[in-house]
Amino acid sequence: MTKAEGPPTTPHTLAEEVRSWLADNWHGTDDSAWRARVVESGWAAPTWPSDSFGRGLSRPDGKTVRDEFRAAGARGAAVEHRGFTALAGNTIVEFGSAQMKRDILPKLLSGEWSRGCLLYSEPSNGSDLAGLQTRADQHDDVFIVNGQKIWTTGGHEADCALLLARTDWDRPKHAGISFFIIPMDLPGIEVRPIKQMTGESDFNEVFLTDVRVPASALIGELNDGWRVLQTALKEERRTMGFEIGAPTRDDNARPAIFTASDDLVAAARAAGKLGDEAVRQEIMRIHSWRLVNDWNAVRAKKQIEAGGGSSLASLGKLAKSRILHSAWGLRFRLLGARGLLYDESDKQAYEVDHQMMWSFINSIGGGTDQIQRNIIGERILGLPKGHEPDRGVPFRDVRKGGTAVPDGN
Numbered sequence: 001m002t003k004a005e006g007p008p009t010t011p012h013t014l015a016e017e018v019r020s021w022l023a024d025n026w027h028g029t030d031d032s033a034w035r036a037r038v039v040e041s042g043w044a045a046p047t048w049p050s051d052s053f054g055r056g057l058s059r060p061d062g063k064t065v066r067d068e069f070r071a072a073g074a075r076g077a078a079v080e081h082r083g084f085t086a087l088a089g090n091t092i093v094e095f096g097s098a099q100m101k102r103d104i105l106p107k108l109l110s111g112e113w114s115r116g117c118l119l120y121s122e123p124s125n126g127s128d129l130a131g132l133q134t135r136a137d138q139h140d141d142v143f144i145v146n147g148q149k150i151w152t153t154g155g156h157e158a159d160c161a162l163l164l165a166r167t168d169w170d171r172p173k174h175a176g177i178s179f180f181i182i183p184m185d186l187p188g189i190e191v192r193p194i195k196q197m198t199g200e201s202d203f204n205e206v207f208l209t210d211v212r213v214p215a216s217a218l219i220g221e222l223n224d225g226w227r228v229l230q231t232a233l234k235e236e237r238r239t240m241g242f243e244i245g246a247p248t249r250d251d252n253a254r255p256a257i258f259t260a261s262d263d264l265v266a267a268a269r270a271a272g273k274l275g276d277e278a279v280r281q282e283i284m285r286i287h288s289w290r291l292v293n294d295w296n297a298v299r300a301k302k303q304i305e306a307g308g309g310s311s312l313a314s315l316g317k318l319a320k321s322r323i324l325h326s327a328w329g330l331r332f333r334l335l336g337a338r339g340l341l342y343d344e345s346d347k348q349a350y351e352v353d354h355q356m357m358w359s360f361i362n363s364i365g366g367g368t369d370q371i372q373r374n375i376i377g378e379r380i381l382g383l384p385k386g387h388e389p390d391r392g393v394p395f396r397d398v399r400k401g402g403t404a405v406p407d408g409n
Contacts, residue, residue: 011064014065018065019068021043022069030074032110035111039106043078044110045078045105046061048089048093051101052092052101062078087232091219091228092108092181095179095228096219107160115157116160118162119155120132120162132177134146134208142212142214143165143180143217145165148207148208149208151205152205156201159183160183161182163180164225164229166395167223168222169395170394170395179220182213186211186212186213187212189208192207199342234313236365265283273334289319315376317362317372318369318372321363324359332353339353
């Protein structure tokens, strides 16, 4: 698909190659034709293998590519580790068929599918994701999907989705799940926004009624979706774990209020509380947590660059939850009575309130804090798994909420 793999001998050689390519191809117009050229060249995903529109470069080399594009004012390079493209793209690189790579990866890398959502969680099983009941019944080269998903971030504006559905009810719950990538405009998909405590509606419930999904949308093998999911979750937790930040009211603007130590010190000084020993201790506690999380991020990055996975992503995600809750909670307390007014007339107080409420999404999305503790205990500390009463039981025989789960017949 692209140039044969084989990293240049030096960063200087790579930088020269990128600059030469840009001189021949970049003419100042960031349009679909330009994005297609970047994808075909392998610069859009330089760390992916050549059979996946990449060049087989290391992550440091990928940064060199991105820096050269940025210096030239060009866009579209080294996007394979960003947002939904990282989550879906890396999963397809590892498990997708050759045809799927040819069909789907260019859409993700070029921005044609710039917004994606995750059709994972369901109303009936909470954090027990493997207990999902959305069914996908295969009929020749099509799966007929019926079910309901909940807490789907961005579902109302998504171009595509990663979908988990049960394809075999006679296997234990983890073994009968399959993983798909689908466009969100398929007939039978209905998205209903959910009003949040912030007043926004970023989350949605999604209903799937006789949705016809082509068999070519299957990522990995039939009934092997749980294994495929682990790669997607690894990417999601990596992003949620080591990038400390929070959403803003304006997606195009950087946050006006940050959670870094200097910003907390400034907020305490403005509130006349910098001399308060309890406030100073809280700022130092948050600062220490951030430093440790930064160090763990370096450890995780080295493990991933060495070709392995990293359970440290769960550690980072759990740490980020604690950091965000504490930092925005402190900002809220420093406001005093102003913090009780969720009113845009006081921009600073409004933003702090908004970010404090939003900070709790990190404790839920991508696996709750409790799930992360289980992963840390089992995979990092080597503790035994908890009791699983439904282990090895065909899913049709599993009971949930006191009633038997429909068997899919």
